[in-house]
Amino acid sequence: MSDISYPVTDSAADKLSTATGKKLSDLTLENVLAGTVTAADFSITREALLLQAEVARLASRRSLAENFERASELVGVPNETIFEIYELLRPGRAASAEALKERAQHMRNVYGANRIAAFLEEAAAAYERRSLFRRRY
Amino acid sequence: MSDQNSTPPLPNRWQRFDQWDKRPLRLDRFAREDAKNGFAATNSPADPKPSLKISQGKVVELDGVAEADFDLIDEFIARHHIDLSVAAEAMALDARDFARRLVDINVPRSELTRLxxxxxxxKLAEVMGHLSTVELMFAQTKLRARRTPANQAHVTNAKDDPLQLAADSATAVALGFDEIETTMRVASNGWANALGCVVGAAVGRGGVLFQCSIEEAEELAIGMAGFTSYAETVSVYGTEGSFIDGDDTPWSKAFLTTAYAARGIKARCTSGGGSELLMGYHDAHSILYLEARCLCLQRGMGVQGTQNGGIDGAPLTYSVPGGGREIFAENVMAALLDLECASGNDTRASSSEIRVGAKIMPALVSGTDFICSGFGSILSYDNSFAASLFNGEEIEDFLALQRDFVVEGGLTPLTEDRALDVRRRAVDAVAAVMEELGLAEPREDQKTSVVFASGSLETDTFSAGEVVAISRKIKDGRITATDVIKALHKRGFVEEARNLLSMLRLRVAGDHLQTAAIIRDGKILSAINDPNDYSGPGTGYRISEERWREISAMRDSIGRSDVFGAGARPHDGNAAYALIPAGSAALGRDKKEVVIGLSPAWGIDIHETTAGHKLSDVLDALIAGIESAGSSFRVVRVRHTADTSFLGLTAARLSGSGYGIGIQAKGTAVIHQKDRYPHMNVELFSMAPITSLDHYHRLGANAARFAAGENPEPVLVAYNGEALLAKHHVKTALLFAAETGATNPAALPEELRLERRR
Structure with missing residues (x-):
């Protein structure tokens, strides 16, 4: 069992650090004004998402937890890459299942995104069975 | 040309239909039930019977469809929604038996969501089919994810004006909304909209979640810049055809949901009955069954919540027989699936104000996580999503409903001073930020016009072209929320800077990503730490005494001090006479006289009628009427009763003619005759608020004619059906309490002598 209590902001303040290695308690108005804390410090971290996944699972919300776990794999992935994948998942964008499978392998190799990869492979199989790899425009 | 001399043709229909045709209701279209063509709220013959087969830890049949024939939605539901550890137990339950558990206070929510x-x-559609509307409402009270209900506002305007967005966001915050959603007329204005709203939302109190509804990539980019904190544009559909036509799949939408979580942005999906019907891919299924598919899909995707219950399809669903119940059943089903439910009510589903008010009631009375997934806090013409069920025009109607039924709708009455304060502060703050960041230099007259404007038709502000330039500067300059915080602080908006910072801090730990999260007083409230624990009377969310004081404080409420305070005018001074007590009243000898019996508080505590006539003028009119018909009068004060009938009968029995007038200070009057039963009067003037001085004059004249043995035509006070009682009864009750308070059962009628003063 976990000792995570909610809100994580309060219970795990010392465990969590920002993308640039600062503590939650460093995110003060004074530090923002001084420029020592920047926009980059206000993004969610992989660790936080995994903690939230744990909280969700303890509350019997398995699918929500799984989404947070998938999301934890995307934290370091650039927006452009995320939108390329999203575009590829839309109907008729990929020409074949191979395109999606290749992208899955890429996510696995480059980002260690195993859950995302499995999700893309699952989509590839479903799209193939339902003939989604057809031109829409 | 018609012949002037011919009689008009007879109408060919009962004229009531002509009147009904002119009612706002008749602007609504009503659809015939027609399941084959998708017009069935529930129970289409094409809806499958529930079934589930599991083999080797895998779903191999779902609702009559074998695995090999699964469409994309079936497959996603089979793989991600169906909880194999409970499926066999859940599917074996009798649907009616399970429906009964939904309204059983002894079965906890957690047991129902588990199953x-x-x-x-x-199966879920079948369960819902067993519940009546009132049972659905009860189930919703139990099943809502978060204990505390809340509400969400649309903040938009027809000019995409950032000054007005700031003012209206601050107003929405002051009204109590926990989420604000914006969109724009011109897509490229997204960044300026976001700036206006996020600054306005930081005025007054922190913690209001904000979203900017726009194309996905732009929405995510605006979110990453720190402006937005939630998204609800992830639409899903209940048929494969609609989904693909909408250019998405369950996997693409699920991936988008994951992307929002990866950026620390709260997300909910959108679904809602009627969308498949509108998009032409309904597969002849009922609206409720298709929504059940949408919701199972959403739960499988791992999104924390949904905005559902009609949404854009609400007017269509509401047109179908049983549509109102179906729409609410969608919300209950979402809650049963353990999803945060923002219960639609964001589309004007009817032109009938009665149907609008009725439609909100199930969600409002039972309580959902967000009563509206977009209450138009601005005027309807400024609503860039199209008019909501309730808009700026009707905010006070909604407040009244909360107060009438002692229900939590998430809104708080706004005082006039508070409204101007927050609007001025928000406009000054966003103008300061725009100046600091080199975006624009708002003029004082522009700012002032926005502060006082109810809607964009009244503002003198930026042109659309200027807003495009502002938006581009924010985007191209890569301005982030931290830049806004610095600008706010530099210009002295320290509290707003802190509030905005608190929203940014949220996303590092992501507590607001959990089911049904909102922020109140800087603290997260979600289904985790504010779970709905309703289990019957005295449990669950209860309106606290403090909250009740807020809800009940309707603007312009009146009390005793308003009726008897500065407004009351003394009878003496400007009156034409004084009423001088002249001993016990005796039976008159004049066979033609009319006695006027005044009520106990007449001219003492009360000085004008509910119609606003001075009592001296009323008495003058009565006397002039009596004299105009050739009779004489006497005036007595009755102290033993304040009831009109008994006032009149007392006067009649003192009258030499046997006819008297009884009149209360609030203006209600009666002509009476001494031999009648108390409540069998001669003429009654019960509608004091619309009784004129001329009516009192004619009343006096008629009483005199009765005294002279004539049978005059009764005086009728024309009434056109308005809600007189709602308008006047508060004041009437307060006034009448003064009358009854002034009675003395032992006191005998007293003769009054009129001393003329002019």
């Missing part, structure tokens, strides 16, 4: 996770869409 629902093993149910197929057809």
């Amino acid at each position: 629902a996770k093993g149910m197929t869409p057809a």
